[in-house]
Amino acid sequence: MTKVDIISGFLGAGKTTLIKKLIKEAFKDEKLVLIENEFGEIGIDSGFLKEGGVEITEMNSGCICCSLVGDFGVALKEVLSKYKPDRIIIEPSGVGKLSDVIKAVKDKEQDAQITLNVRTAVVDAKKCKMYMKNFGEFFNNQIENATTILLSRTQDISEDKLIECTQLIKERNKAATLVTTPWQDLEGKQLLEAMESQNTLEKELLKKEAICSCCGGHHSHTEHHHHHQHHHADEVFTSWGLETPRPFKQEAIKRVLEKLSNTQAYGMILRAKGILQDEKGNWFCFDMVPGEYEIRQEAADYTGRLCVIGTKLDKKGLQQLFEEC
Numbered sequence: 580m581t582k583v584d585i586i587s588g589f590l591g592a593g594k595t596t597l598i599k600k601l602i603k604e605a606f607k608d609e610k611l612v613l614i615e616n617e618f619g620e621i622g623i624d625s626g627f628l629k630e631g632g633v634e635i636t637e638m639n640s641g642c643i644c645c646s647l648v649g650d651f652g653v654a655l656k657e658v659l660s661k662y663k664p665d666r667i668i669i670e671p672s673g674v675g676k677l678s679d680v681i682k683a684v685k686d687k688e689q690d691a692q693i694t695l696n697v698r699t700a701v702v703d704a705k706k707c708k709m710y711m712k713n714f715g716e717f718f719n720n721q722i723e724n725a726t727t728i729l730l731s732r733t734q735d736i737s738e739d740k741l742i743e744c745t746q747l748i749k750e751r752n753k754a755a756t757l758v759t760t761p762w763q764d765l766e767g768k769q770l771l772e773a774m775e776s777q778n779t780l781e782k783e784l785l786k787k788e789a790i791c792s793c794c795g796g797h798h799s800h801t802e803h804h805h806h807h808q809h810h811h812a813d814e815v816f817t818s819w820g821l822e823t824p825r826p827f828k829q830e831a832i833k834r835v836l837e838k839l840s841n842t843q844a845y846g847m848i849l850r851a852k853g854i855l856q857d858e859k860g861n862w863f864c865f866d867m868v869p870g871e872y873e874i875r876q877e878a879a880d881y882t883g884r885l886c887v888i889g890t891k892l893d894k895k896g897l898q899q900l901f902e903e904c
C-alpha cells in the first residue's frame with residue numbers, strides 16, 4: 580500500500596521548504612515520489628528537488644482542480660506502476676482547492692493501491708488575515724479541509740499577531756492540529772508525526788459533509804453549487820512567465836522585486852520566482868511574496884526562467900520591466 584500525502588498551501592506559503600525538510604529528515608529510508616502541480620506554465624521547483632534523487636512528475640497544464648481528474652489519474656497510475664513507491668507526496672498548486680485534491684485521491688483509492696494519509700495546509704502566519712480577506716475562496720478551502728495546519732514565518736511575527744492568526748484558523752477548523760513552532764526548532768520527524776497523527780480523526784471528518792469555503796456552512800455538495808458561485812483558479816489568478824538563456828543583472832532584478840513586492844504597479848502580485856544567470860555567468864534564484872523577497876546563489880540549471888502569479892497582472896508591463904534588467 581502506498582501512502583499519499585497532500586501538502587497544500589497558498590502561493591509562497593512554504594510547501595517546498597517543508598517538503599525539502601521532510602525529505603532530508605523524515606523520509607530517508609522511503610521510496611518517494613513527488614507529484615507537483617504548479618500554476619503557470621513554467622516549473623521552477625523541480626530542478627532543486629531533482630538533485631535530491633526524487634522523481635518528479637510535473638503537470639504544468641494549468642490548474643490542478645480543473646485538470647485533476649483526468650491528468651491526475653494518469654500521473655498516479657504511471658507513478659505507481661513505474662516506481663512502486665512507499666509514499667507519494669502531492670504538492671498541489673498554491674491556488675488549488677484542497678477539497679478537490681482530496682476527492683481525486685479518494686476516487687482512486689478503490690482501484691489503486693493507495694491510501695490517503697496526510698492532509699496538510701501550510702499557512703503563512705504573516706499574511707493569513709490578508710489572504711483570508713482577499714482570496715478566501717481558495718485560501719479558506721485549504722484551511723477547512725486540512726487535518727494538520729503548519730504555520731510558517733511564525734518567528735517573524737509578534738505573539739499577539741500569532742494568536743490572532745491561530746484564532747482566525749480555529750474559527751474555520753477546530754479539529755486540525757496547529758503547528759506554531761518555527762520549523763527550524765523542530766525535527767522533520769516531529770513535523771511528520773504531527774501530520775500523521777490525524778488519521779483516525781480524518782476518517783471521522785470525511786463522513787461529515789464538507790464545510791463550505793465561501794460561508795463556512797455545512798451543506799451537501801449539490802446544495803452548495805446551487806447557492807454559491809464557484810470559481811476556478813484560472814478565472815481569478817493569472818500567471819506570466821519567461822524562459823530565456825539571456826543574462827540578467829542581479830541588482831536590476833533586485834530593484835524589480837522591490838517594486839513588485841511593495842507596490843501594485845503591475846497588478847496584485849502574489850508570487851514570483853525564477854532561476855537566472857547573471858552577466859558573469861553565475862546562477863541565482865529568487866523568491867517573492869507580498870512584502871518580501873530574497874535572492875540566493877544557485878547551481879547552474881538547464882535554462883533561465885521565471886514566473887509571476889497574481890491578479891490583474893499587467894503582462895505587457897512585466898515583459899518590459901524584465902527586458903530592461
Ligand SMILES: Nc1nc2c(ncn2[C@@H]2O[C@H](COP(=O)(O)OP(=O)(O)OP(=O)(O)O)[C@@H](O)[C@H]2O)c(=O)[nH]1
Pocket residue numbers: 588589590591592593594595596597624672673731732733735762850866867873
Ligand atoms: N522567513 C521565512 N521564510 C520562509 C519560511 N518558509 C518559507 N519561506 C520563504 O518563502 C519563500 C517561498 O517558500 P516555498 O517553500 O518556495 O513556498 P511554496 O509554498 O512552495 O511556494 P509556491 O512555489 O508558490 O507553491 C522562500 O523564499 C522561502 O525561503 C519561513 O518559515 N520563514
